Amino acid sequence: xxxxxxxxxxxxxxxxxxxxxxxxxxxxxxxxxxxxxxxxxxxxxxxxxxxxxxxxxxxxxxxxxxxxxxxxxxxxxxxxxxxxxxxxxxxxxxxxxxxxxxxxxxxxxxxxxxxxxxxxxxxxxxxxxxxxxxxxxxxxxxxxxxxxxxxxxxxxxxxxxxxxxxxxxxxxxxxxxxxxxxxxxxxxxxxxxxxxxxxxxxxxxxxxxxxxxxxxxxxxxxxxxxxxxxxxxxxxxxxxxxxxxxxxxxxxxxxxxxxxxxxxxxx
Amino acid sequence: xxxxxxxxxxxxxxxxxxxxxxxxxxxxxxxxxxxxxxxxxxxxxxxxxxxxxxxxxxxxxxxxxxxxxxxxxxxxxxxxxxxxxxxxxxxxxxxxxxxxxxxxxxxxxxxxxxxxxxxxxxxxxxxxxxxxxxxxxxxxxxxxxxxxxxxxxxxxxxxxxxxxxxxxxxxxxxxxxxxxxxxxxxxxxxxxxxxxxxxxxxxxxxxxxxxxxxxxxxxxxxxxxxxxxxxxxxxxxxxxxxxxxxxxxxxxxxxxxxxxxxxxxxxxxxxxxxxxxxxxxxxxxxxxxxxxxxxxxxxxxxxxxxxxxxxxxxxxxxxxxxxxxxxxxxxx
Amino acid sequence: xxxxxxxxxxxxxxxxxxxxxxxxxxxxxxxxxxxxxxxxxxxxxxxxxxxxxxxxxxxxxxxxxxxxxxxxxxxxxxxxxxxxxxxxxxxxxxxxxxxxxxxxxxxxxxxxxxxxxxxxxxxxxxxxxxxxxxxxxxxxxxxxxxxxxxxxxxxxxxxxxxxxxxxxxxxxxxxxxxxxxxxxxxxxxxxxxxxxxxxxxxxxxxxxxxxxxxxxxxxxxxxxxxxxxxxxxxxxxxxxxxxxxxxxxxxxxxxxxxx
Numbered sequence: 073x074x075x076x077x078x079x080x081x082x083x084x085x086x087x088x089x090x091x092x093x094x095x096x097x098x099x100x101x102x103x104x105x106x107x108x109x110x111x112x113x114x115x116x117x118x119x120x121x122x123x124x125x126x127x128x129x130x131x132x133x134x135x136x137x138x139x140x141x142x143x144x145x146x147x148x149x150x151x152x153x154x155x156x157x158x159x160x161x162x163x164x165x166x167x168x169x170x171x172x173x174x175x176x177x178x179x180x181x182x183x184x185x186x187x188x189x190x191x192x193x194x195x196x197x198x199x200x201x202x203x204x205x206x207x208x209x210x211x212x213x214x215x216x217x218x219x220x221x222x223x224x225x226x227x228x229x230x231x232x233x234x235x236x237x238x239x240x241x242x243x244x245x246x247x248x249x250x251x252x253x254x255x256x257x258x259x260x261x262x263x264x265x266x267x268x269x270x271x272x273x274x275x276x277x278x279x280x281x282x283x284x285x286x287x288x289x290x291x292x293x294x295x296x297x298x299x300x301x302x303x304x305x306x307x308x309x310x311x312x313x314x315x316x317x318x319x320x321x322x323x324x325x326x327x328x329x330x331x332x333x334x335x336x337x338x339x
Numbered sequence: 340x341x342x343x344x345x346x347x348x349x350x351x352x353x354x355x356x357x358x359x360x361x362x363x364x365x366x367x368x369x370x371x372x373x374x375x376x377x378x379x380x381x382x383x384x385x386x387x388x389x390x391x392x393x394x395x396x397x398x399x400x401x402x403x404x405x406x407x408x409x410x411x412x413x414x415x416x417x418x419x420x421x422x423x424x425x426x427x428x429x430x431x432x433x434x435x436x437x438x439x440x441x442x443x444x445x446x447x448x449x450x451x452x453x454x455x456x457x458x459x460x461x462x463x464x465x466x467x468x469x470x471x472x473x474x475x476x477x478x479x480x481x482x483x484x485x486x487x488x489x490x491x492x493x494x495x496x497x498x499x500x501x502x503x504x505x506x507x508x509x510x511x512x513x514x515x516x517x518x519x520x521x522x523x524x525x526x527x528x529x530x531x532x533x534x535x536x537x538x539x540x541x542x543x544x545x546x547x548x549x550x551x552x553x554x555x556x557x558x559x560x561x562x563x564x565x566x567x568x569x570x571x572x573x574x575x576x577x578x579x580x581x582x583x584x585x586x587x588x589x590x591x592x593x594x595x596x597x598x599x600x601x602x603x604x605x606x607x608x609x610x611x612x613x614x615x616x617x618x619x620x621x622x623x624x625x626x627x628x629x630x631x632x633x634x635x636x637x638x639x640x641x642x643x644x645x646x647x648x649x650x651x652x653x654x655x656x657x658x659x660x661x662x663x664x665x666x667x668x669x670x671x
Numbered sequence: 672x673x674x675x676x677x678x679x680x681x682x683x684x685x686x687x688x689x690x691x692x693x694x695x696x697x698x699x700x701x702x703x704x705x706x707x708x709x710x711x712x713x714x715x716x717x718x719x720x721x722x723x724x725x726x727x728x729x730x731x732x733x734x735x736x737x738x739x740x741x742x743x744x745x746x747x748x749x750x751x752x753x754x755x756x757x758x759x760x761x762x763x764x765x766x767x768x769x770x771x772x773x774x775x776x777x778x779x780x781x782x783x784x785x786x787x788x789x790x791x792x793x794x795x796x797x798x799x800x801x802x803x804x805x806x807x808x809x810x811x812x813x814x815x816x817x818x819x820x821x822x823x824x825x826x827x828x829x830x831x832x833x834x835x836x837x838x839x840x841x842x843x844x845x846x847x848x849x850x851x852x853x854x855x856x857x858x859x860x861x862x863x864x865x866x867x868x869x870x871x872x873x874x875x876x877x878x879x880x881x882x883x884x885x886x887x888x889x890x891x892x893x894x895x896x897x898x899x900x901x902x903x904x905x906x907x908x909x910x911x912x913x914x915x916x917x918x919x920x921x922x923x924x925x926x927x928x929x930x
Contacts, residue, residue: 074743074747074748074832074842074845074846074850075747075748075842076390076410076411076412076836076842077410080842081748084744084748085744085748085750087740088740088741088744088750091737091740091741092741092756095737095809095810095813096759096760096763096810096813098774098778099770099771099774099775099778099810100770100774102774102777102778102784103770103773103774103777105777106773106774106777112777112782113782113787114787115784115787115788154681154682154685155682157678157681157682158679158682158683160678161678161679161682162679164675164676164678165675165676165678165679166676169676169679173679173683175923176683176686176691177682177683177686178923179686179690179916179919180686180690181867181919182867182915182916182918182919183690183694183871183912183915183916184870184871184873184887184888184891184908184911184912184915185871185873185888186871186873186888186891186892186895186908187694187697187888187891187908187911187912188690188693189895190697190891190895190904190905190908191690191693191694191696191697191908192689192693193895193896194693194696194697194700194901194905195692195693195695195696196693212689215685215689216686216689216690219685219686223682269765270765273765273766274765276767277765277766277767277768277769277770277874278767279767279769279873279874279877280871280873280874280888280892283877283892283896284892284895284896294767294769297769297773298769298877298878301773301776301878301880302880306773306776306777309773310773310777313767313769313770313773316767317766317770320765320766321762324765386833389833389837390836390837391833391836391837410836411833411836411837412836412837412838412839412840412841413839414837415839416837417837418833418834418837420830420833420834421830422828422830424828424830424831424833424834426831426835426848426849426852427853428852428853429852437835437838437840437848438838438839438840440839440840440844441839483834483838484834484837484838487838487839
């Protein structure tokens with residue numbers, strides 16, 4: 073306990089609420105309200121409608137959501153596999169190489185997403201590999217951007233894992249492959265799921281690199297939201313954003329439940 | 340003169356009652372041990388005195404002043420906790436000086452030197468806590484608590500994180516400190532009866548958030564008022580029965596005859612209470628023999644110097660009780 | 672040993688092919704023509720550089736103050752529901768930053784809630800000022816400061832707070848002398864990560880769409896896909912990357928690793 077008097081604590085909580093509500097809660101609440109607003113000229117919307125959601129879940133908009141999901145799935149899966157592989161391989165490498173590899177795998181975190189997009193656009197718009205105008209540029213951009221996060225999530229979990237488990241398994245006569253497959257990877261599953269969740273969420277909301285490389289035939293939801301905002305269709309944009317958040321949260325919750333079930337089965 | 344006074348103090352952690360209508364007085368210069376198993380509420384009582392938690396009801400007085408509603412920083416008590424809680428980023432001298440913010444610099448330095456000398460840590464003033472051993476950290480924690488010259492010192496399991504040899508050393512240190520601080524009231528929380536017997540003028544035994552018994556140390560040891568105290572303090576054997584005309588009548592009455600293992604003798608069958616030897620443990624100086632009584636369901640532990648001529652495990656034997664020094668406690 | 676090192680090849684090759692190789696092209700492209708002198712001498716670039724650094728420093732400072740306060744309250748004077756709030760903060764980390772910008776247009780725009788509540792124009796040109804970008808970035812990035820702090824507070828021994836108080840220290844002194852010195856690494860890590868991410872932030876600036884607030888990533892976007900001046904975009908990108916990577920190098924040196 074840091075503050076001992078009841079009065080002091082109540083004062084602190086009041087300030088907390090006064091900061092937290094407008095800074096964190098208000099933007100979320102406003103976005104949801106806007107998604108249902110028919111018109112909005114006063115403090116609260118004048119009338120409510122579900123029409124924006126109807127529009128958000130049909131035609132061009134729904135295909136945009138599907139593009140986002142496919143991109144997130146492809147890029148996320150690749151990033152989680154590569155990140156897990158990398159995290160395991162880094163620990164087997166000699167010391168000097170380990171430091172360099174760790175730095176390189178973390179590197180994309182430090183570079184602006186717009187630059188990642190620009191780089192892909194510059195490098196792959198010409199032979200020998202011309203990918204401009206295809207969905208692959210978008211997928212690759214997302215893969216690069218989420219890989220560092222996936223890697224660092226799994227890597228941090230490996231740092232926390234007691235090496236005794238693998239040693240004991242080895243002492244029981246298990247081959248390195250069996251130790252990897254039956255002991256180390258299962259123990260990493262929660263962090264792999266966390267890496268998958270993070271990759272998915274980041275990919276769903278990515279704008280910077282996407283806006284540099286997307287072709288008209290492969291327009292993810294985040295870019296659609298921007299286009300709508302730019303054209304002044306802010307209510308529809310809000311509804312799209314809410315859809316994006318809900319889909320993300322639902323998938324994350326699903327992953328969390330699946331992991332918990334898996335963990336329960338292990339016990 | 341009462342230095343610490345708890346009356347009818349009840350503490351809740353959420354719904355669970357961690358301390359139930361607890362009352363205890365500690366006089367100026369007196370050392371009282373709160374003794375009990377883990378979860379008995381002894382640490383809770385100490386935390387309530389320190390102000391770390393607020394009682395649901397009851398009053399806490401320090402030197403006659405009601406401090407129940409005061410935060411810890413206005414109570415002026417010295418506290419030493421189990422894990423020492425030294426501030427890791429401060430040097431030893433800075434740790435000790437932490438509580439001396441209000442006094443002039445020169446005087447502060449003097450006081451730090453004085454208390455560090457008192458615990459024999461003068462040479463370590465410039466070290467960081469992580470460079471010290473457990474015992475040394477403990478000494479610094481004690482010096483820090485004493486720097487302010489508090490009239491009340493609260494020690495919460497101060498030796499439980501040390502290994503056995505160090506614990507014996509520190510116990511001696513604490514006895515010396517106690518002599519050097521005749522005006523300080525000490526409340527000493529422990530689950531170790533040895534520490535309580537060595538340090539305390541009085542012992543309060545606790546169980547399930549309540550005070551069970553409280554008396555002067557020797558009194559409580561020799562004439563325990565309850566079965567729980569008898570077994571927790573000195574690990575007494577409790578044999579169902581009573582004492583009739585100076586003789587033990589096994590299985591008789593509503594009480595337990597209470598006898599310490601070192602006072603129990605073991606002999607060949609026929610010279611005492613019939614029993615069977617169920618186990619023998621060598622403890623270095625003595626052997627601990629466990630026996631099952633034949634006439635009533637009870638286990639008796641006896642500490643004997645030699646096994647010569649005694650029945651082996653599984654063989655019949657007899658338990659010889661001393662003629663004096665037996666007490667009877669009521670069954671719970 | 673060397674054979675085991677080969678296991679690193681696939682992930683490193685992927686990073687090299689999809690990240691380092693494109694970066695090399697950016698550098699190469701930036702060297703075509705007189706792009707460097709054109710960009711360096713343009714007021715637009717210098718303005719963007721100034722705005723980027725200013726916005727990112729101000730936003731980071733705001734995040735540090737706000738995040739420290741919120742994390743302190745959540746960790747050390749918890750209230751019923753504090754766990755839920757912590758989880759909400761964690762979820763926010765996974766949301767896209769542009770949602771804050773979108774919400775800000777409803778809150779602080781000329782027809783926004785604040786003006787409507789006041790009954791007159793009180794927000795002035797706030798929405799299109801650098802302050803609005805700073806406010807939006809503070810809102811979005813405060814959780815990035817809170818998370819490492821909360822993790823470090825979770826392992827902070829409560830007895831130290833108790834003992835410090837019993838030694839006569841008031842809450843403020845306990846915070847300054849006991850809690851803060853031990854929270855420095857976490858606070859430093861959170862602050863540098865926030866500095867890095869705000870330096871690179873794009874979504875918020877793009878969505879607010881203020882003409883006068885142009886940051887370096889916006890400039891890259893504008894040169895790259897709006898006016899199709901690829902060499903100029905690459906020059907700005909190289910400068911951005913140099914700035915971010917030097918900051919990142921300092922961050923890794925100081926805190927020894929990623930998140």
